[in-house]
Amino acid sequence: MTNSDVYITGMGLIAPSGFGGSDYIASLAERDPNFTHWPEDQHPPRASAMLGVSSVYPVEKYFTDRQLRLADRAMAMAMCAVGSALEDAGIGEIDCADDVATIFGSMRSEHSSTQRFSLPFLMGKPKSLNAAQFPMIARNVACGQVAMNLGLRGMSSMECSGPLASLGAIARGYDLVRRGRAPMAIVGGVETLSKFSVNQSRHLYQQYLQGERPDFFAGAGGTLVPSEGCSMLILESAEHAERRGATPYARIVGSTAGRLGRDQDGASAAGFLTRLLDTNIDARQAWKDIAFISASNSGCATTASLLELEMLRSIYDKYDVAPPVTAARSWIGEAESVASSLQVQVAANAFRTGSVPATRSTAAQAAVGINVVRQALAVKPSSALVTGFDEARNYVFLRLAQVAK
């Protein structure tokens, strides 16, 4: 079995501050994140609580009026972000539609449509259930809509393993392309907010919504800004990308995923760090080569953020390096799987722009030993690391490297 190099060749993002491809993503750190006040009638957890609502994306470009009537926001956002990513990759007509993989991730994008479909039932009128809204309770409808719109019949799946689901989807797409099961994969994450899911955020993140402002890379305090959007990437085999003259951003060279055991934490688990090194298997690169880290820090001292800080410090100590770290969630909020996918986009984009964007809302006093990117950082990276942790102690890591000239 021969392994192919896997290139990232396109990216599209819908976030509270706008919509677009790599240029938009490169500008995120400079933009107003466009967070809005948590609506008064939705029980804001505190007076200054904010939300990140994504409302600008060109649905009319990708949907007919009839399709739009039958689509929910996850479907609409996914198609727009995929369309943007394909344009970013310079792909017009897809030449291998029967083999293009579609692997998406989401934590809970179905909640909005499930609540909408269920409403007659919840109000005691089960005979009024709207059959046309029923498909939207399936979590994979956004993935299916994209496949249908573009005629893509390759390997198709939907990971729903929490906020890291999109990193899992990217890792699976990487594996499918690497092993020759797909010449191209469309991967990423989508999340939607509605009144119901905002209320759910209030309960789900209750303990993390009390701070006055996000404090990225602080060891305590901070707050989350629940958010939504869609982040999609185009992965291609080197052969496919080169054949069509694509200009890749970076290549994915390794991934690893798992969960910290009962007796492990981010710092102490020697076995865990050994597994972390698995990400180097394909790269054959040393830790000292990592130019920067795109981290999952949420701006709040969540279990996940604290584990990640422990892990970063242990890497620094073990390998005597201190790569600068930036946080995608500081620009778009806690958009769950969207933010995780954006971490990869930001890392890949830095290989082309030569700049790592600055983290917003950085804690005045960052956690001990953490080298935070506070101002845009000029880099010539040969390698970068994407790290993801969640509240259930799951982790996913991806290694990116520059494309050989």
Add this chain to the structure above:
Amino acid sequence: MSQSRRVVVTGIGAVSPFGIGAELFWNSLLGGLSAIRPVESFDASAYRGKVAAEVPSSVSQDASLAARYGNPQEKATLYATIAAQEALQDAGLPLVFASEARAGCAIGTLCSGAHNLEKYGRAFVYDDGALPEGGGPPDSIVVSYQLNHLTGHFNLTGPSTLISTACASSTDAIGFAFDAIRNGDCDTMLAGGGDIIGEVVHGGFNAVFSITTSKARPFDRERDGFAIGEGGAFIVMESLDSAVARNARIYGEVLGYGLSNSAYHLTSTSKTGEGEGLAIRRAMAEAQLEPSQIAYINAHGTATSANDSTETNSIHAIFGDHAENLYVSSIKPMIGHCMGAAGIFEAISTILTVHHDQVPPTINTAGNEAGMRFKLVKDKAVKAPVQYALSESFGFAGACSCVVIGKYKHDQLGN
């Protein structure tokens, strides 16, 4: 697959509509029993379809049961945990792995959390969005709850995922687990999932005329849909090296899987079966098998008018004249359509078919599907040599998934 690690099945567990236990599940299938009855867990009088295959109340209402399985606050997760534990015990593996063991987990589910979600939905409508009593913790309505409970309960630290590709979910999960082992990411994976009957989903399928008003009759011209089923099922998948090293019993070998999207319609299968057939072709290519080597197909066989004709077309297109030699059956008339967990129940049935050379029947059917040329096993189980078999799953949004199971030969000595 010559350069890849081989993947075998060493443990099986099930909580089915027949009750707890893989042996009970299998014997009930061979006996042609049906667990489909009038719905008990909610008032179905408002719907034209009023039947389902529910886990017996002696299991679902046993308050003491949850405490023995880590006290999950969600029913599908409870069924999944019970089934996973049975599978681990059956495989002779520990119930709590060492963190360094890096055992993983791949779950497929559709409706996990649906009961709690209904309670949160009602609280949102009627109680100003307060936390509902008996609705479980807030994370129990996020589908990843099932995954996080299982990985925590059994201390699974390897690659893990929860896949939700509608009714193809847990077949897809087997594929994920297959890759994880084959690629050398880990030696042991639990693959499967738990699912439940929720009134919203029953009402939804009723609204699209997919719930039968009488009996599920796959591949029968009089068919009128399925009954929803529920439960949890898991298999232990293991590298052959690991299984041989610990002298484990091997039920069969997972030889490959295939996925596709039919890219046709959000709820309907395609007319030609071409997109669905891509998953089958990919699975066989992965397994390095020719169509003529397949002896049995566990069909998706939902008894809906669209699925069964599509599936028939795809089987005929791929297998050609060999279709006449193919045994085919659907177990959905016996356990209902277990949604995201349907695939793992059917994969287990397929594995046991290969292991025992016994094909479970498709009950209730006249077997008179238009143009059907394969050997639909009706009424009673048949004994037949089955070296290689397929299990097929199709879901909403074009999701198609298929796995290939092969008989493990005792004279094989690993890689």
